[in-house]
Amino acid sequence: MKNQVNKTFWILFFILPGLLIVTIFIIAPLFMSMFNSMYSWVSIDRDRWVGFENFVKIFTKYPYQDRFFNAIGNNVQWFMTTMFVQNTIGLLFGYLLFKRIYGSEIFQRVFFIPVLFSVVAVGFLWGLYLNPNMGVVNRLLNDMGLGQWAMAWLGDEKLATPSIIAVNIWRWVGFPTLVFYAGFNSVPMETVEAAYIDGVGEWRLFWKIMFPLIMPAVTIITVLTLIGSLNVFEQVYTMAGLDGGPFYSTDTLGTLFYRTAFGGIDTGLPEIGIGSAIGVVIYVLTFGISAFSIVALRKREVEL
Amino acid sequence: MKKNLVICLLVLMAGSMVFAGGSSESDAKEESSSKVELNFWSWRTEDVDIYNELIDIFEAKNPGIEVNFTAYKNTEYNTILSAAIKGGSGPDIIHLRTYGSLETLAKPGYLMPLEDKVPELSGFGETVLLGATSASDGEIYGVPFASQTLVIYYNKAIYAELGLEIPETWDEFLANLDAVKAAGYTGLANGGKDGWTLEILQGVICPNFYGANDFFNEVVAGDTDFTDDRYRGSLEKLLELRPYMPDNFMGIAYTDMQMLFINEMAAHFIGGSWEAGYFGKENTALDFDVFAGPVAKKGDTRYVSSFADSSFGMSADTQNSKEATAFLRFMASTEAGQFLTDKLTMKSDAPGVVFSDPFLGRVGDLNENNTPYIMLVGFRYDKPTGSELLQSLLQGMMADSINSTEVVSQVQEGVSSWYKPFQD
Known part of the structure; x- marks a missing residue:
């Protein structure tokens, strides 16, 4: 009995501080923004209850509607590109490391180093590298005689988002690599050996045996990519600025939310009601899509 | 034994917090008295x-x-x-x-x-x-x-080297830009990556083409609106400056613009009077001065935007x-x-x-004929502000994604959602 009480005490002792922090900094603000999104605001003061009017505005009124769907479009671009480019490279790197290619001991560490860098530092430095006239990227292209490929990477509407995504892939590809590498390593060696003895080729071994067995890792990476893509903010903020420029081509839900709720640097006035509503939409989207994808992907996971 | 250690640590922690809080409080009291x-x-x-x-x-x-x-x-x-x-x-x-x-x-x-x-x-x-x-x-x-006053900075050494004079008309200004470009300099340091620098560009160039205070007073009163051809036409002038901007100018940010002018790589910089202190500090050898935005024809009154x-x-x-x-x-x-x-x-x-x-x-002399910096003074009172609309739309126009007609009609649509004189 005493032991039981003691155990409960210790469980509470270790959980409470964390729970308190999560409640204050995550759960309470979540409900606060739901509350705030139902009000009209006079600059930074809550005014009167308007129900879902702010949400209706986001979906139907100029310019909110245009900005919102444009931002969502860019978030989708982030997800698709990250999913197909970054995670495919991650899968390949993970498999190569697992196959113990020459120098894999070193690569294993090298791939992961950028993951440890701060997003802001990476964004700032790559912003300099991609500078159209002074950046190393264009300098290199010019020196190699590829001057016509030297572009305004972050200033061209068509190139800006892909450029920022590319930088983010450079920074983050080590993470899926590591997760997939761990996944491959947890596949029982007997299975692989048995397949070899049965004369299975490398290609079929990968797709029919290895890939299904690392499905849990694929689920995790997919869900994390989803959440990451819906919450993109720092990368765009550091490389393109709060306005999602040029001409909204890099605007995401994150920058749109920040700009609306807190106001642009010197042009905007805060619209906390509409900003909160965008925040709630981001939350609902993230929660809904993640839950759906977890359920959908779990079905494809197999066990030996 | 272990339990005692934990308790000891907790007591220590709690104690130090109390003391820390106490001491700072007494400090504050002493000073405030x-x-x-x-x-x-x-x-x-x-x-x-x-x-x-x-x-x-x-x-x-x-x-x-x-x-x-x-x-x-x-x-x-x-x-x-x-x-x-x-x-x-x-x-x-x-x-x-x-x-x-x-x-x-x-x-x-x-x-x-x-x-x-x-x-x-x-x-x-x-x-x-x-x-x-x-x-x-x-x-x-x-x-x-x-x-603050919005002006055109020019590099006096480059002007002296090429024998140029302060331009009065738009054509003279473009001729100077041509001469500077032919001599291997960048004509104009301005770029388009930061939308607000384009709004400034508009603030310097456009008033002398849209009719400065006359148009400002009319548009503020709601007697005309932004789709007025005077305003649209004045924005078209900005497109004529593109050949003199740096290569890939849409990727040129504010700090790049400053760098180009400070290091005497560009002969002109269109910006605000607040830049002068920084320019002088970063390159003490830089010899620069300012002139107002050029006018359509000789003898026209030359306005500067100020705020x-x-x-x-x-x-x-x-x-x-x-x-x-x-x-x-x-x-x-x-x-x-x-x-x-x-x-x-x-x-x-x-x-x-x-x-x-x-x-x-x-x-101060340039301010003899001044006009309000249009969006800041007149149209930043509610969302979407004239400035935030114009800045991004000008980026679209400078990159040829949209034309000047679309710029003015979208500015008008956004501002009229809250600006009362536009709603009657």
């Missing part, structure tokens, strides 16, 4: 030393008042300030932005009206006070700090309004104005200030 502390917040992180120097002068004259100057990062200032004021921990003295941004704090009643507190305000110019006046109740909430830059206000719920008033009266004095003018190379609006700096004198 002898001196009144005023907190003064600003976004001018670059000027902390200069403001502290000014505060020293004030403190020497007003023993018993201590002013703590804190500067927050420009881009985060609004957010930090709003949060602090809402939470009841805002400063006593607030460096305020002007026009529409002033409303954020003035409208909900967070600021103290100053007209009856600071008699010095009557010495300021009417247009200058407009920047610190709330549009919602007509009260003055700030002591104006400085006004009130910022002001100093007082929180409505300060505990020390007497001391805060004393400080604001000091800030409105000729002495403080002269000090800030000399140290910051800014055109202070305080009455009686003389511009000993030749650059400021020249800016």
Whole structure:
């Protein structure tokens, strides 16, 4: 009995501080923004209850509607590109490391180093590298005689988002690599050996045996990519600025939310009601899509 | 044994917190009994030393008042300030932005009206006070700090080398740009990555083509709107400048523009009068001067856009309004104005200030014919602001994604969603 009480005490002792922090900094603000999104605001003061009017505005009124769907479009671009480019490279790197290619001991560490860098530092430095006239990227292209490929990477509407995504892939590809590498390593060696003895080729071994067995890792990476893509903010903020420029081509839900709720640097006035509503939409989207994808992907996971 | 250790640690931790809290509290009490502390917040992180120097002068004259100057990062200032004021921990003295941004704090009643507190305000110019006046109740909430003028900077050494003269008309300006370009320099440092620099470009070039004050007064009154051909046509002029901008100009950000002009790689820089101090500091050998935006034909009146830059206000719920008033009266004095003018190379609006700096004198001359910086002065009072619409739309126009007709019709659609004179 005493032991039981003691155990409960210790469980509470270790959980409470964390729970308190999560409640204050995550759960309470979540409900606060739901509350705030139902009000009209006079600059930074809550005014009167308007129900879902702010949400209706986001979906139907100029310019909110245009900005919102444009931002969502860019978030989708982030997800698709990250999913197909970054995670495919991650899968390949993970498999190569697992196959113990020459120098894999070193690569294993090298791939992961950028993951440890701060997003802001990476964004700032790559912003300099991609500078159209002074950046190393264009300098290199010019020196190699590829001057016509030297572009305004972050200033061209068509190139800006892909450029920022590319930088983010450079920074983050080590993470899926590591997760997939761990996944491959947890596949029982007997299975692989048995397949070899049965004369299975490398290609079929990968797709029919290895890939299904690392499905849990694929689920995790997919869900994390989803959440990451819906919450993109720092990368765009550091490389393109709060306005999602040029001409909204890099605007995401994150920058749109920040700009609306807190106001642009010197042009905007805060619209906390509409900003909160965008925040709630981001939350609902993230929660809904993640839950759906977890359920959908779990079905494809197999066990030996 | 282990349990005892944990308990010991907990007691130590709790104890140290109590002591830490206690000691700082007693410190604060001791000071407050002898001196009144005023907190003064600003976004001018670059000027902390200069403001502290000014505060020293004030403190020497007003023993018993201590002013703590804190500067927050420009881009985060609004957010930090709003949060602090809402939470009841805002400063006593607030460096305020002007026009529409002033409303954020003035409208909900967070600021103290100053007209009856600071008699010095009557010495300021009417247009200058407009920047610190709330549009919602007509009260003055700030002591104006400085006004800014939008101009074209040119490199005098390059002009001398190529034998160029200050252009008067648009064609002369383009001819100068051609000559500079032919000599291997970048004609114009401006780029398009930061939308607000394009709005400035518009503020320098367009007024002389849309009819400056006439159009401004008509559009503010709602007698015409932004789809007016005078305004659309003036935006078209910006497209003619593209060949003289740096390669890949849409990727050129504000800091790149400054760098190009400071390092004498570009012959012109279209920007605000606030740049001068920085230019001079970064390259002491740089010989530059300014001229106003060119006009269509010889003899036309040459306008510059200008606006009130910022002001100093007082929180409505300060505990020390007497001391805060004393400080604001000091800030409105000729002495403080002269000090800030000399140290910051800014055109202070305080009455009686003389511009000993030749650059400021020249800016003063250009201001003989001035026109309000259109979006800031007229259309930043609600969302979406004219500025935020125009900045991004101009990026689209400069990159040929949209044309000038689409720019003006979208600005009009956005602004008319809240601007009453457009709705009748």
